[in-house]
Amino acid sequence: MTVYFCLALVVTFSVLLYFVGTAVYNLFLHPLAKIPGPWLPALTPWYEVYFDCIVKGGGQYPFHIKKLHEKYGPIIRPTPNEVHISDPSYLDTIYAIRNRNAAVAKGLNVDSSLAGAEDFHLHRVRREAMNPYFSPQAILKLQHLFTEKKDECAAVLNAASCSGIALNISDLFFAYSNDIVRSFSFGSDSALLKDLQEAKRQRKNLARLLTGIHLQRHFTAFFRFMGQVVPLVLGAPILPPAVVDLIRFKEQTGKDIETILADKENTGKIGHSVFYELRDSAILPPEEKTATRLQDEATLLVMAGTESTAKSLGIATFYILHQPEILSKLREELRVARLQAGPELPLARLLALPYLSAAMQEANRLSFGVTNRLNRYSPKEALAYTAPSGPAKGTEYVLPPKTHMATLILCTHTDESLFPNPWRFDPERWIASDTNSTEEVNWRKRCMTALGKGHRRCIGVNVANAAMSLVLAELTKFDLKLFETDESDVKFQFDFQVSHARMDSKGIQVLVEGLHQQ
Numbered sequence: 001m002t003v004y005f006c007l008a009l010v011v012t013f014s015v016l017l018y019f020v021g022t023a024v025y026n027l028f029l030h031p032l033a034k035i036p037g038p039w040l041p042a043l044t045p046w047y048e049v050y051f052d053c054i055v056k057g058g059g060q061y062p063f064h065i066k067k068l069h070e071k072y073g074p075i076i077r078p079t080p081n082e083v084h085i086s087d088p089s090y091l092d093t094i095y096a097i098r099n100r101n102a103a104v105a106k107g108l109n110v111d112s113s114l115a116g117a118e119d120f121h122l123h124r125v126r127r128e129a130m131n132p133y134f135s136p137q138a139i140l141k142l143q144h145l146f147t148e149k150k151d152e153c154a155a156v157l158n159a160a161s162c163s164g165i166a167l168n169i170s171d172l173f174f175a176y177s178n179d180i181v182r183s184f185s186f187g188s189d190s191a192l193l194k195d196l197q198e199a200k201r202q203r204k205n206l207a208r209l210l211t212g213i214h215l216q217r218h219f220t221a222f223f224r225f226m227g228q229v230v231p232l233v234l235g236a237p238i239l240p241p242a243v244v245d246l247i248r249f250k251e252q253t254g255k256d257i258e259t260i261l262a263d264k265e266n267t268g269k270i271g272h273s274v275f276y277e278l279r280d281s282a283i284l285p286p287e288e289k290t291a292t293r294l295q296d297e298a299t300l301l302v303m304a305g306t307e308s309t310a311k312s313l314g315i316a317t318f319y320i321l322h323q324p325e326i327l328s329k330l331r332e333e334l335r336v337a338r339l340q341a342g343p344e345l346p347l348a349r350l351l352a353l354p355y356l357s358a359a360m361q362e363a364n365r366l367s368f369g370v371t372n373r374l375n376r377y378s379p380k381e382a383l384a385y386t387a388p389s390g391p392a393k394g395t396e397y398v399l400p401p402k403t404h405m406a407t408l409i410l411c412t413h414t415d416e417s418l419f420p421n422p423w424r425f426d427p428e429r430w431i432a433s434d435t436n437s438t439e440e441v442n443w444r445k446r447c448m449t450a451l452g453k454g455h456r457r458c459i460g461v462n463v464a465n466a467a468m469s470l471v472l473a474e475l476t477k478f479d480l481k482l483f484e485t486d487e488s489d490v491k492f493q494f495d496f497q498v499s500h501a502r503m504d505s506k507g508i509q510v511l512v513e514g515l516h517q518q
């Protein structure tokens with residue numbers, strides 16, 4: 001008895017000592033101890049967990065961080081080992097060539113993907129192998145693929161025309177983006193555009209899955225353990241439909257990859273399938289071409305390519321219909337271009353239209369890209385930051401090597417000094433004019449981080465631009481009316497890795513009233 005009591009005492013004392021020691025270290029001895037901010041996030045990572053998983057059902061930390069900056073100035077400490085800097089002039093330093101923490105990839109269970117490469121050397125190898133298939137030239141060569149899918153969208157709109165039944169355009173965009181990215185990746189798609197009910201199911205399941213991303217990220221080991229153990233104990237997994245869907249999706253992706261790896265005779269898919277190319281890549285070493293790694297890469301590609309593109313398209317469509325003056329300007333720009341180049345504008349021509357590009361840019365800005373912190377760190381180099389404003393104005397802070405640092409896209413894209421009236425959808429802010437100097441516009445473009453920045457900038461940017469410009473131009477040919485949809489169906493209210501609008505949103509719905517008569 002006495003032995004057990006003594007043991008319990010020693011354990012209790014050790015645990016207490018550990019907690020007190022960690023607290024004292026984090027608050028007073030840590031190299032970041034002098035960074036401004038409240039003491040609780042400096043003390044414990046549970047502060048972040050609280051805002052990520054509990055407040056309003058989760059996904060609130062970015063909004064809270066923004067508030068902390070209003071009080072404490074441009075640099076704060078959102079977790080014990082991390083700084084957050086809300087200062088556009090420091091973006092280039094953060095996004096320089098550095099390591100990036102791989103928490104994002106862990107949350108999505110794609111550890112060995114491009115986004116999962118923590119070390120910048122490893123990232124460079126993976127990225128160099130993929131870059132050529134995402135270049136503007138490569139995408140222009142695939143114009144037929146995009147046009148085919150855009151025509152399928154037009155067929156859906158025509159079919160819905162004058163039916164009086166609302167079309168859920170969020171489902172349509174999800175199907176469109178998914179079909180494109182799958183064709184582009186594997187040389188064959190899942191024909192979601194032909195089955196919008198299935199697209200709806202997958203879209204909702206993905207959204208549900210993403211609502212659990214913070215739990216996955218904070219308790220990765222637990223969820224992975226449960227994923228392994230529960231099926232062994234019960235013979236079958238008891239998992240929510242969204243997770244079952246992810247497992248199915250990963251299995252399907254795995255099969256697609258295995259088919260490609262086994263298809264030794266066929267190299268003829270070149271130019272049409274990223275994964276045929278990666279399989280035969282001279283850049284990637286053999287350990288980077290295993291089925292498991294390529295499966296992670298494919299999962300990331302399809303998820304990132306589908307969700308983000310569909311979201312930006314939804315935002316663009318909502319505001320274009322909500323603010324008729326924007327629709328009129330778009331139609332006028334397209335009318336003039338069609339007079340010059342014919343009714344079917346080639347992709348290169350569409351991409352060069354200033355107002356359409358500005359509307360797309362603005363939709364990306366309000367999509368906020370990846371809404372969580374995308375931390376960078378230098379393994380060996382210390383950095384310095386001098387606060388240009390706030391209570392600690394003029395103070396220089398030294399950030400030792402390995403300090404994780406980030407700027408939330410929310411903070412940059414709602415910075416009033418960069419984007420006046422930031423929640424307003426205003427394509428004009430991207431176009432130089434009498435009231436908008438070229439310098440201002442260029443500075444905005446440099447600070448636009450919806451697609452990331454620097455060497456880890458979104459690899460799919462040209463895919464997204466092609467997909468968006470073609471379908472938006474097509475939409476203007478129809479008279480569409482928003483149906484039971486308002487701004488709360490598109491506005492960023494929850495951070496689940498990507499922005500989420502209100503929880504009970506059905507998506508964007510429209511009535512198709514027919515073809516627009518010029």
Ligand code: HEM
Pocket residue numbers: 114115127181300301302304305306308309312364367369370374449450451452453455456457458459460461463464
């Ligand atoms: C409008 C649509 C899109 C948005 C807003 C978007 C946004 C982003 C952002 C913010 C990043 C993170 C960059 C970072 O780590 O700092 C990213 C990375 C990535 N995106 Fe996109 N994306 C879009 C479309 C696409 C498409 C269509 C694809 C694929 C075809 C794609 C594939 C990827 C991949 C693979 C990465 C990881 C890149 C790397 O770590 O080097 N994205 N994207």
